[in-house]
Amino acid sequence: MTALSGASTTLTPRATDFPRWYQEVVARAELAENGPVRGTMVIRPWGYAIWERLQAALDERIKATGAQNAYFPLFIPESYLRLEAEHVEGFSPELAVVTHGGGRLLEEPVVIRPTSETVINSFFAKWVQSYRDLPLLVNQWANVVRWELRTRLFLRTTEFLWQEGHTAHATEEEARHYALRILREVYQSTLEEVAAIPVLIGRKTERERFAGAVRTWTCEAMMGDGKALQMGTSHELGQNFARVFGIQFSDESGELRFAWQTSWGVSSRLIGALIMVHGDDFGLRLPPALAPAEVVVLVVRDGEGVVEAAEAVVAELHTRGVRARLDRRSDVSFGRRSVDWELKGVPVRVEIGPRDLAQGRAVLVLRHRRTKTTVPLAGVTTEVTAALARVAGELHAEAASFARARTHEVDDVEGARQAGVEGFARVPWRAIGPKGEDQLAADSLSVRCLQATDGRLADPGEEEDLVAIVGRAY
């Protein structure tokens, strides 16, 4: 087993300039490009295929909780956004407004949805009449628009793709239970088990929580530069929106009550997380479950029977249910092709050339470790599947160990400030408090979440012993 040299790769090293490295990976792995309107994004096939796999993993879990998908309009009457004052406060400067339609000035301007919250809640008010209509569990996959001035592909763009879930329940307890179920069984499960990204789960402080929520639960992860990325949030909304939109039901005794609600979402920014958590100086590294191709079989150089041998390996991998691709291009050099697949993060490469074939062997390259091994051609697909089975676990372990090394236990605001510069601080919440949050904010630090001391979600009674995770966030 030998390590690969890095001679042929020309990415800016992560340690030199992380944002620039990120930009280069996005471009050179052909994940995305800037769109023609400032702040918009073209998601290229390789990037979109990753999104499709992520979306499928999330969607399956969302449906397993009983929620159903639906679709609400892109256009929202401007008046709807005035319904919830608190809400408008947050969004108004981010809105894109349509003033002309069908060649005329519109009587009432129309807003492009920054979320579908107001529309969905106004339909909930119609659909919910009786306790029999509850729980109502709806999810939407859609594009939303929030005008942004400083954008970064996947992480912050004017238009992005996301899912937003909205639910209504008969009791507070059921709503709370459901919000936590989404956090753990949908978000945490997909991120840890599919994306191989270790996440911290916890509660947002009052300062950081969604304005309309009673409680916001979050998944946070540490990126490769030590900064935090909020991966997904799940909100307990109490009866706040139900009161504003009149979402009422008659209970079993015929009494009229306001529903208890939740909302929750994740977006295409998760692709940004995938890049920043797993990427290395040679490009993207993908966990097999999200890789558009798990394996690429490269014909090093054509020669008697080489293409046929490579095709046979691909066919055998397909039989085993592995997403394998053949690269037999002869008009692009082998070196260039290897570098490209490496940039794109394909977990396993199998290389076969005339000399390999003559000796009945193939070369197996593991992207995440950048190791090459020579294996007998006859057993190559067994080797490949065995290797694939290890990739996600090893990527997860590597990211977890990186995050551990950059997380420090500290006692106070000053300690959190120091530790938060290049990682996370774990600090007693009572040593920070809202006042400490103000001080940290001056240095662009924030409390990412509050947890019980052992990393669990805190029970309602444990308010005293909470640990605050402090970091610099994207």
Place this chain on the structure above:
Amino acid sequence: MTALSGASTTLTPRATDFPRWYQEVVARAELAENGPVRGTMVIRPWGYAIWERLQAALDERIKATGAQNAYFPLFIPESYLRLEAEHVEGFSPELAVVTHGGGRLLEEPVVIRPTSETVINSFFAKWVQSYRDLPLLVNQWANVVRWELRTRLFLRTTEFLWQEGHTAHATEEEARHYALRILREVYQSTLEEVAAIPVLIGRKTERERFAGAVRTWTCEAMMGDGKALQMGTSHELGQNFARVFGIQFSDESGELRFAWQTSWGVSSRLIGALIMVHGDDFGLRLPPALAPAEVVVLVVRDGEGVVEAAEAVVAELHTRGVRARLDRRSDVSFGRRSVDWELKGVPVRVEIGPRDLAQGRAVLVLRHRRTKTTVPLAGVTTEVTAALARVAGELHAEAASFARARTHEVDDVEGARQAGVEGFARVPWRAIGPKGEDQLAADSLSVRCLQATDGRLADPGEEEDLVAIVGRAY
């Protein structure tokens, strides 16, 4: 086997008022509702689940042709739409224009995509450099906006969901072959085999074809009122867009050439087709492949062991890979529940009550034929799967026989005018011609497509013997 009475259903009969029947089915089957902004649509969970299944069937076939999904921005600079004059002519009165973003007036107004054609082609110009980059086969699933004044849910709305495919090829022949492959292997295949809708395939006349295309291929179907619905189109674009957008490649000898292109799309209006082709006076009838639930097992009335027996049937159906659902609600009458599932078009119902259980039997109801049979409880899942296997074929045959009965062979414009009032006319194209099309247009009739006399796609040499299909279109 007995036929169901229709006493409990209150839909307007199709024969009385087809458009009203349509509206009532959309509402009462909980498929969709009007959105708050005029012309927009809320697709409710039952309607959206049908769309998801249709989308999956199309997507699988699109990918099998080698195309990859990508995502392009919702926003298009207004200037882009001026690039192709012919194009603007067609769309300008349909555009929604964003003039304000982030709280300010924009320097250049931004258009909401009516299609992504201009953006995709401008990126194709960047991505295509060499013959090695071809063919480039890209598909997008997205929402698009075309301002409409007279709208009808699913059939014509300001915002709708669709897929649009765009490809670039090195030769005209390859592009043509690909456009036809999409028509047959993606659209015709999905419509006939998954949606159980018989379609006519053919070429559009010059009058009816897409302005930017050299040749437009179409799938057309007859709805339950005898009118035609254009189900999907696939265009050979020649080098028209390549010249406008500068999509050029250097061929193997290094010479610069314009690419040959195709584009193709289907939309959420296909849900409208599904309603109008298969629906009856009792509501929707769904082919199993598109039904959110293939089977619903109803507990007629609770009683010793009934729920358990119903649950066991559902579990056994799940084991057989059937999407089955349990309806054990005791707070809604059995009659009301039966009518609701009938409205929603669930292909098979299994009804179990205390008396059935005591006698070791269950009642099997086939939605599409409205027949009830009593079957032994022990063999019910075998009966269900056997019944399910027949539904799509029978729906298809029924629709085909309806269309056949309303299609008449005629000789001239006058004959086509008469036959086209409540169905299709098949008339020699040489008896119509562009002049005849003008005459037919005065009566809202149009040539839906041109075919060879035997219904095949016409070969280039067969121009003389073409048959025109004439009808009234949605």
